[in-house]
Amino acid sequence: MSVMPGVVAINTFREAVRDRVLYNLVFFGLMMMGAAILVGQVSIGINRLVIINLGLSAISVIGLVMAVFIGVGLIYREMEKRTLYSLLARPVRRWEFLAGKYAGLLLTLLVNTSFMTIGLAVALYYVGRPFVRADLTALVAIYFILLELALVTAIALFFSCFSSPMLSTLFTLAVYVTGIFAGDIRDFGALTKSPAVQAFTRVLYYLVPNFHNFNAIAAAGHGERVPLALIWQNTLYAIVYASVVLVAASAVFGRRNLK
Amino acid sequence: MNPTTSSRSLWKAPVAIPLLLAAAAFLQSRIDAQTRSEAVQKEELLVRSGTLLKKLSLGYDPLLADIYWTRVVQYYGSRIGERDAHFDLLAPLLNITTTLDPHLVVAYRFGAIFLSEPKPAGAGRTDLAVDLVKRGIAANPGEWRLNYDLGVLYYWRLKDYHDAAAAFLAASNQPNAPYVMLKLAAAGIAQKGGSIETSRMIFAELYESTNDPKVRKTALKELRALKAQEDEIQLDKVIQQYEKLFGRKATSMLDLVNARLLPGVPLDPAGIPYVIGPDGKCRLNPKSPIGAPER
Numbered sequence: 001m002s003v004m005p006g007v008v009a010i011n012t013f014r015e016a017v018r019d020r021v022l023y024n025l026v027f028f029g030l031m032m033m034g035a036a037i038l039v040g041q042v043s044i045g046i047n048r049l050v051i052i053n054l055g056l057s058a059i060s061v062i063g064l065v066m067a068v069f070i071g072v073g074l075i076y077r078e079m080e081k082r083t084l085y086s087l088l089a090r091p092v093r094r095w096e097f098l099a100g101k102y103a104g105l106l107l108t109l110l111v112n113t114s115f116m117t118i119g120l121a122v123a124l125y126y127v128g129r130p131f132v133r134a135d136l137t138a139l140v141a142i143y144f145i146l147l148e149l150a151l152v153t154a155i156a157l158f159f160s161c162f163s164s165p166m167l168s169t170l171f172t173l174a175v176y177v178t179g180i181f182a183g184d185i186r187d188f189g190a191l192t193k194s195p196a197v198q199a200f201t202r203v204l205y206y207l208v209p210n211f212h213n214f215n216a217i218a219a220a221g222h223g224e225r226v227p228l229a230l231i232w233q234n235t236l237y238a239i240v241y242a243s244v245v246l247v248a249a250s251a252v253f254g255r256r257n258l259k
Numbered sequence: 260m261n262p263t264t265s266s267r268s269l270w271k272a273p274v275a276i277p278l279l280l281a282a283a284a285f286l287q288s289r290i291d292a293q294t295r296s297e298a299v300q301k302e303e304l305l306v307r308s309g310t311l312l313k314k315l316s317l318g319y320d321p322l323l324a325d326i327y328w329t330r331v332v333q334y335y336g337s338r339i340g341e342r343d344a345h346f347d348l349l350a351p352l353l354n355i356t357t358t359l360d361p362h363l364v365v366a367y368r369f370g371a372i373f374l375s376e377p378k379p380a381g382a383g384r385t386d387l388a389v390d391l392v393k394r395g396i397a398a399n400p401g402e403w404r405l406n407y408d409l410g411v412l413y414y415w416r417l418k419d420y421h422d423a424a425a426a427f428l429a430a431s432n433q434p435n436a437p438y439v440m441l442k443l444a445a446a447g448i449a450q451k452g453g454s455i456e457t458s459r460m461i462f463a464e465l466y467e468s469t470n471d472p473k474v475r476k477t478a479l480k481e482l483r484a485l486k487a488q489e490d491e492i493q494l495d496k497v498i499q500q501y502e503k504l505f506g507r508k509a510t511s512m513l514d515l516v517n518a519r520l521l522p523g524v525p526l527d528p529a530g531i532p533y534v535i536g537p538d539g540k541c542r543l544n545p546k547s548p549i550g551a552p553e554r
Contacts (some may be wrong), residue, residue: 043329045365053322060319180317211318217320222362 002216004092012104016070021108023108023219024062024168025115031058034074039127048128050220053118057142063109063149070108071156072168072202074101095231095250101235102157102246109149134223141220141229148214149236152176154242155209158249162256179211209241260547307351309358314539316359324360330355331366335373339380346382349373357398364402367395371408375416385416403433407441410448428461446481450488459485483549485529494525494533494541508539 016022034054075098078084087097124135149209155175159168176183182205189201213234216226242254275417291410306312316323329354338344353370357363374380375388389412395405410426424445431441446461466478497520501509504518512533517520524532531547543549 039329042327043332044369046325046328046363049321050325051361053325057319057322093288176316181314184314215318218360218362221360223323224362 002093002096004096005103006063008087008097009107011105012074012101013107016105016108021066021070021117022115024066025112025119028058028062028090028116029119032119036053036123036126048124051120051123051127053115053217056138057122058218059113059116059142060148060217063145063229064108065084065104066112066153067149067152068156068172069178070105070173071153072160072165074105075160076165078167080141084201095256096252098157098161098246098250102153105153106150107166109153110146111186113142113146115121115151125204131207132223137216137223138220140226144214144229144234147234149212151209151211151214151238151242151245154249155244158245158252161223161249161253176211177211179209181210182210183212192219210237213237288545290324298527306542307355312355313359320359324356324363324366327352327356328366329361331370335381340429342379344379346373348386349382350391351389357391357394359393361398364395364399364405367392367399367405368408371412372373374471375412385412388412388416401434403430403436403441404437405432407436408432411526412442420448421454421457424449424452424457424461443477450485455489470481473487480549486528487543487547487549490533491541491543497521497534498539498541509535513537 035054036047036051039047041051052176075084078087084097121131121143122137124138125131140148152172156168157173159171163171175208185201185208186205189198189205218224219226285551291414306315311471313320314324331349334348335346338346349370353366353374356366356370358416360366370390371392374391375381375383375385377383392405392409392412395402400403407424407430410423410430413423413426417423427441427445427448429435431438431445439503442461442465446458446465449455449458449461462478462481466475466482469475469478494515497515498509501515501520509515509518512521512524512535518525526532527543527549528548529547529549531544531549533541536542536545
């Protein structure tokens, strides 16, 4: 197997670090410290809960913002700076370049999320030491967030293969919001009497990426156990769906006229 | 602008920025003074539907629930103790909070206190508090503390001993509940409310299910006391019958036996004869250990 995707991935990660993308960690750290100190003063009985809910929500939002805004520019920037042409003149196939870019952004998100997880653990330890077994669910929730980010990154990369960053951002966010409301789309169809609408909404439900699957923040907050089956099912779902999107992206990018 | 000019003007920024910020702060204080009265009047909840907010939160509903719960605490805390305090938004805020996070047990528990406390310490709406806790129980079936809170609301606020006993009994059957304490409370409250049969059933179950000799002793003592209570009710009816037949009150149990209304002098569960008190009603013999304080 070619090592080129790995080389592209490492360079994408280095580029992100050079662009000071990881500076968001300072913001995250300050926010967690502030919340850990302040919440006890203004609320009752939710110190630990707020740290988990706020921490996981921040990890998710910051990750999403990075996945979307960096993801949509991955291809476009290379084309704008004309670096793509010199790269593709080398023995790098287009799909390898795409896979490398995807892996590089995933690595960036993984590093970023890992640091935020450490910050969350420190804040949790501060408000409610020692750790309890139920805190492990927060790790599952973070894993689900990473799966969600992997899917969003693939979608952003797909749109960036044929569209401008502005439009790609809009398209990606539209797909994301639709994916969150996937269950409601199906329920809406069930409310109607029309079998055609029901069939359509059902197809749409299975077609759009169901981001609701990856939300385990509430479970983490209350220390509820996440079934093992759900963990591997979500993992497989994310892998399969991201693969579909990446194959489509590769097909689009492969046919794109870069002259 | 050339670099020399730029470096010359560089010292101006540290002076200008604080000055401009101070000016902005001063202006903000003037604007606040202008709009404060308006702000006080505006106590409203723009979105009252928790379901809608849940949808709009795009999956971050647990965090939004925490924010709304903090708002509930601040709303209640800012009004508590005021002579003419109104808590009109308390119930809607709690509804939104618990819709956003149905497992936020603290919101049901403290929310019920805020709602049920009589004015001016609370909203004085025990009915809404009961509804809130019932919703909490439905959403968190294994949470014994919510059943306990429901029992407290029925017992203290509504004086509904029947429902209070049922709630404590339900709490005692939940996992991790201090079942002995709750069963004793349920039985005691049922007894207080006149539900002797319910009380006896709970004590009997407690007696059978526990291995703790102290608890068994307490349960047995209560069962005997309940039996005595039932006997007294029946014997009072016989005493009334005697009075109807002979036109005078019976002074001792022997009167009832001599009148062939009783086959013999009735004994309490400890084997001590019942007596008739100065008020003409049946009562336990002062020598009976039943009802005596536990040693």
